[in-house]
Amino acid sequence: MKNKMKGRAWRFKDNVDTDQVIPAEYLITGDPKELSKHVFEKVRPDFAGSVKVGDMIVGGKNFGCGSSREHAVRALMGAGISCVIAESFARIFYRNSINLCLPPVECTMEVKNGDLLDVDLVEGRIQNLTDGRLYSFRQFPSFAILIMQRGGLMRYVEDSCTE
Amino acid sequence: MRQTIAERIFTKKCGKIVVPGEIVEADVDYVMVNDITGLPAFEEFEKLGKKIKPIANKIVLIPDHYVPNKDVPSAKQAFAMREFARKYSIKNYFEVGRGGICHQIMIESGFVAPGRLIVGADSHTCTYGALGAFATGIGSTEAAGVFAMGKLWFKVPESQKVIIEGNLKEYVCGKDIILNIIGDIGVDGAIYKSMEFYGSTIKNLPLSDRITISNMCIEAGAKTGIIPPDEKVFNYLSGRVRGGYDPILADADATYLENFHYAAKDMVPMVAKPYLPSNVIPASECGVEIDQAYLGSCTNGRIEDLRTAARILKGRKVHQNVRLIVVPASKDVYARAMREGIFEIFLESDAFISGPTCGACLGGYMGVLAPGEKCVSTTNRNFLGRMGDAKSEVYLASPATVAASAIEGRIVDPSEVKHEK
Incomplete structure (x- = not known):
């Protein structure tokens, strides 16, 4: 897990569901690259073609609600998204993000599409480099940090099974 | 002790008194995956290497989303599930023609029972709360983790109490009740929380309507939706349930984060x-x-x-x-x-x-x-x-x-x- 990251913001509204992130008809593979070709296809057809490695998603309330499909997190990671910031997360999406090491940052912030953001996961700080505003967020639970620092849930499982 | 059903189930599973907000690792009774969420779980599991075997008797494999196979990629997904079941001698695999929708099969085939802790790589796993289980949706990778370890990390949720009293009008059913509630509290009204349902209306509802209510708790963001198990549940499980079970009810003075009251007579088809x-x-x-x-x-x-x-x-x-x-x-x-x-x-x-x-x-x-x-x-x-x-x-x-x-x-x-x- 990288502790500091910089990237452009993609602004989304409240209640982005995982059907929006990756429609059901593409749930025929778990491959992040393959899934990323269709990320946000129905709601933001320009997204998959113009997203760049390191970009960030900034959502509102209840980001990632609906289906448990981990494919949503994989599609975002395949597209190069470095972290998802939202006012609140739906719980399965939140768990999937931690387990796969896509940091889910709970923070309410003002941001426009294309703003450049600087995120420090250790300090719990986000700076909007475009308008200069500074935000702080609550640190992840210690168990979540443990999983992300080990490189994801399966590394934790591997260590636990071989201990 | 002033614990809700959710807190009491985690207390029992962890062998120590738990409090809401605490992160615990708990043994699960069953882990279920379907044909869509199964494939990534099998791939993640295989990456662990040959020395680690899955805990076969806890795993339930149910293809239901894209079967009978709709195209070649979905055929490959279903094939991967069949192969995983064969390779590790997983008996609880429900082939096309022997099964149906995963949540219905989990209930009908006796995997679900009061007091159990069940996870499934499908968000509607919360359905099993209708029989007094703590059941919740998870991702594919964590399902793979449970295959290997038989346990998973949970944040013990806070609980909300929903009380519905009185008689329902003709044609008003469980679906209308849960749509009324979601309309009231919103799609994030129960986010991260466990909902528990009480009152004479719930008591008088057939099990199938209760299942509908628990099923849609995820649509309010809930981690699960539990209904205290009663004779209707015990009778349904008689001759059906796999193994024994231990019904768990809330303490009489259990404390809830929020209480919601509804009158059945005010509800109409929604x-x-x-x-x-x-x-x-x-x-x-x-x-x-x-x-x-x-x-x-x-x-x-x-x-x-x-x-x-x-x-x-x-x-x-x-x-x-x-x-x-x-x-x-x-x-x-x-x-x-x-x-x-x-x-x-x-x-x-x-x-x-x-x-x-x-x-x-x-x-x-x-x-x-x-x-x-x-x-x-x-x-x-x-x-x-x-x-x-x-x-x-x-x-x-x-x-x-x-x-x-x-x-x-x-x-x-x-x-x-x-x-x-």
Whole structure:
């Protein structure tokens, strides 16, 4: 897990569901690259073609609600998204993000599409480099940090099974 | 001790007193995956290497989303599940023709019982709370983790208490109750929390309606939705449940984060308009003309739901501009509907009957909608593009409302269609 990251913001509204992130008809593979070709296809057809490695998603309330499909997190990671910031997360999406090491940052912030953001996961700080505003967020639970620092849930499982 | 059902189940599973907000690792009784969420779980598990074997007796594999295989990629997914079951001698695998929708099979086949802790790589795993279990949806990777370890990390949730008292009006059922509640508290009204349901209305509800209520708690963001187990549950499980179980109720003075009170007499048949399950109005005020009506899913594909629809459809025809698709939730539901003459009523009304699968619910298989088409559906989600094109629309309603609307060609309150008693 990288502790500091910089990237452009993609602004989304409240209640982005995982059907929006990756429609059901593409749930025929778990491959992040393959899934990323269709990320946000129905709601933001320009997204998959113009997203760049390191970009960030900034959502509102209840980001990632609906289906448990981990494919949503994989599609975002395949597209190069470095972290998802939202006012609140739906719980399965939140768990999937931690387990796969896509940091889910709970923070309410003002941001426009294309703003450049600087995120420090250790300090719990986000700076909007475009308008200069500074935000702080609550640190992840210690168990979540443990999983992300080990490189994801399966590394934790591997260590636990071989201990 | 002043613990809710959720807290008491985690306390028992962890062997120590837990409090809401605490992160614990707990042993689970079963972990279920379907054909869509299974593949990534199998791939993650195989990366662990040959020394680590899955805990086969805790794993349940149920293909239901894209089976019978709709195309070559979905065939490969289903194949991967079959192979995983063979390779590790996993007995709890439900091949096409022996199963149906995963949540219905988990309940019918006796995996679900009061006091159990069950996880499933499908968000509607919360359904099993209707039988007094703590059950919740997880991702594929963590399902793979449970295959290996038999346990998983949980944040002990805070609990909300929903109390509903009194008698329901004719045609008002579990679906209308949960749509009313989601409309009230919103799609994030129970986020991260466990909902518990009490009151005389809940006590008097048939198990199938309780299952509908627990099923849709995820639509309010809840981690699970638990109904205290009673005689109805114990009778249902008699001769069906695998192994023993220990019913767990809340302490009399349990503390809840919030309490919600509803009067059953105030509830009417509801419809959730696009694009959120919280966007509800009374069915009587909807009137939207429809192209498709859908009766099925883990929410409302049980025999009781089919009986309700058949009572309304008997001797009537589906509207000329509408196709009605009926998908029983399991082989057992299918067989009963056939034996009870319900299929005959559906066929005579011009409905299409499918084998038991997730069907059109998630828009990736059959029953997909064209741009501009509208469907009234007994399913659980009406998100943008959920059942097909981004410009199609899904309206969520009860089996009675769907049947009545299929006849009328527009969404109506079921009392507008007089049925034979």
